[in-house]
Amino acid sequence: MTMPTLTLATQAATISPLALFLQADIVVKGVMIGLLAASIWTWAIIISFGFSIGRTSKGCAKFESDFWQTEDIDRFYETRAKSDLPSAKVMAAGVAEWRRSTAAKSIDRDGTRDRLATAMGSASGAEIDRMSDRLNILATVGSVAPFVGLFGTVWGIMRAFTSIAAEQNSSLAVVAPGIAEALFATAIGLFAAIPAVIAYNRFSHGINKLEARLNRFSDAFYATLSRELETQR
Amino acid sequence: MERTEKIGLGVATAGHVLLFGLLSTGFLTTPNPLKLNSPPMDVSLVDEVALQSAAPQISRDPPPPSVAPELGETAEPAPSVAAPSEPVVAPPPPPTPKPAPKPTPAPPTRPVERAKPKPPAPKPAAAKPKPAKVTPPAEKAKPTPPAKQAKPAPAKPTAKAAPSKDRPTPAKPAAATTGKGKTDKPRGSQLGPDFLKGIQNETPAPRNAAPAAAVIGARQKSALDSEIRRQLKPHWKAPTGADVEQLRTIVAVELTPSGAISGSPEVVDTTGITASNRTQVKLHQELAVKAIRLAAPFKLPPDLYDGWKSLRIAFDKRLSQ
Numbered sequence: 028m029t030m031p032t033l034t035l036a037t038q039a040a041t042i043s044p045l046a047l048f049l050q051a052d053i054v055v056k057g058v059m060i061g062l063l064a065a066s067i068w069t070w071a072i073i074i075s076f077g078f079s080i081g082r083t084s085k086g087c088a089k090f091e092s093d094f095w096q097t098e099d100i101d102r103f104y105e106t107r108a109k110s111d112l113p114s115a116k117v118m119a120a121g122v123a124e125w126r127r128s129t130a131a132k133s134i135d136r137d138g139t140r141d142r143l144a145t146a147m148g149s150a151s152g153a154e155i156d157r158m159s160d161r162l163n164i165l166a167t168v169g170s171v172a173p174f175v176g177l178f179g180t181v182w183g184i185m186r187a188f189t190s191i192a193a194e195q196n197s198s199l200a201v202v203a204p205g206i207a208e209a210l211f212a213t214a215i216g217l218f219a220a221i222p223a224v225i226a227y228n229r230f231s232h233g234i235n236k237l238e239a240r241l242n243r244f245s246d247a248f249y250a251t252l253s254r255e256l257e258t259q260r
Numbered sequence: 261m262e263r264t265e266k267i268g269l270g271v272a273t274a275g276h277v278l279l280f281g282l283l284s285t286g287f288l289t290t291p292n293p294l295k296l297n298s299p300p301m302d303v304s305l306v307d308e309v310a311l312q313s314a315a316p317q318i319s320r321d322p323p324p325p326s327v328a329p330e331l332g333e334t335a336e337p338a339p340s341v342a343a344p345s346e347p348v349v350a351p352p353p354p355p356t357p358k359p360a361p362k363p364t365p366a367p368p369t370r371p372v373e374r375a376k377p378k379p380p381a382p383k384p385a386a387a388k389p390k391p392a393k394v395t396p397p398a399e400k401a402k403p404t405p406p407a408k409q410a411k412p413a414p415a416k417p418t419a420k421a422a423p424s425k426d427r428p429t430p431a432k433p434a435a436a437t438t439g440k441g442k443t444d445k446p447r448g449s450q451l452g453p454d455f456l457k458g459i460q461n462e463t464p465a466p467r468n469a470a471p472a473a474a475v476i477g478a479r480q481k482s483a484l485d486s487e488i489r490r491q492l493k494p495h496w497k498a499p500t501g502a503d504v505e506q507l508r509t510i511v512a513v514e515l516t517p518s519g520a521i522s523g524s525p526e527v528v529d530t531t532g533i534t535a536s537n538r539t540q541v542k543l544h545q546e547l548a549v550k551a552i553r554l555a556a557p558f559k560l561p562p563d564l565y566d567g568w569k570s571l572r573i574a575f576d577k578r579l580s581q
Binding site: 043044045046063066067068069070071072073074075076078079161195196197 | 262264265266267268269270271272273275276280283284285500501502504
């Protein structure tokens, strides 16, 4: 008598994800496809965000150091304000508000200061929002994917048990494939969720740093403009 | 969608496809460490063990007393005669140390053992005379000269007794030897003209009562069982279903000496019935009877017909394995 568990083990060892997917139930298949798409999307975000946040923080540092070294803010504004960098947007908002406020004949200094602060604050807030737009996807995938995978597993195991009942045969060989494919759903869920959670924490830290940098820059620029306002007329 | 996101999406998709491709082609398959080449072992499970021993029975009756005249104290026809004499012997030893050597030669008799413990102490007496005296009566009783065969037997007991019990080793062997000279002679049994008397008187019947062959012993029983199982197995197909493996149907069947079924197999009982397999019981029994009918002319050793004349066969999951 050969031992059935051993032959089963050899089969299970060579079973491929594709085979597991193909023999799965339609619901489990749907779960797997969804989780796979979530995983792909997560990684797309991770890659693009990793690029963009690195490039943005480097560009901001460069832009700010250039900005503080320039003699003529107006000319610097003309040449660099079209940049996509958040710092450039903040500076552009401040300069635009400055020009608008100082165009009038009589200058309301307090009102101008308020408007400058508000304009630059909202510009930096908008930039941060735009940057962190994708992060909520990472957070969602990170928290939901395990549950979706678990749902697929529970469904698959339920189906395995019904197949036991249908065949009236409780041997492991009947149950094992169903349970294996069901567990595969949880595996994919975790596969999608773990990188998403790690990336979410990492990137929100990066966004926080960027926001702090933008705030410091807008404060400094605001101080400069405020000082400049004193000298106006 | 920004350009970086497109790049990211492309890279992520490519990475996933690559990863799953690798997994699908068995890139990360764990080598199966269990390469068991052990040859299958045949295990036969025997339900009923024959409780009857097939070994030739040893008669518990004491051997018939030999009538042949015998010398020495060894138990025998004379025992009745010797017994009185030995008790007499036993008392004297305590005072006189040496009786020991002599009693030893005749271990079978109980009085001797009693005598043993006491003697060891006093050496001097050497008591050769006494044992000698004691034994002589026996000699006298059977005055036939000593047979040669008798000698070795007494010699051993004395040899053993001397080293083990007695401190005065040198002296005792000597005593023993001296004793031997006297005692050896008495030991031999002498075949007299009347030595067959006792045997003839005792009926030999009880000894031969248990002939070895006719009885079915445990071995034959299990061999028969496994042979019957082997012949039934190809025809026995248990029904499938929940808990069916717990069912066990016992069928009684009578066989003719040719191995055919006489009468019809009868279902004795089915055990292991649970709520979930109750519906299968009837089928189980029918299949069991059918298996017997299909296997019908059983080929079994005719000389053990007694062992398989009437069979009770248990059909269960084990039979089909």
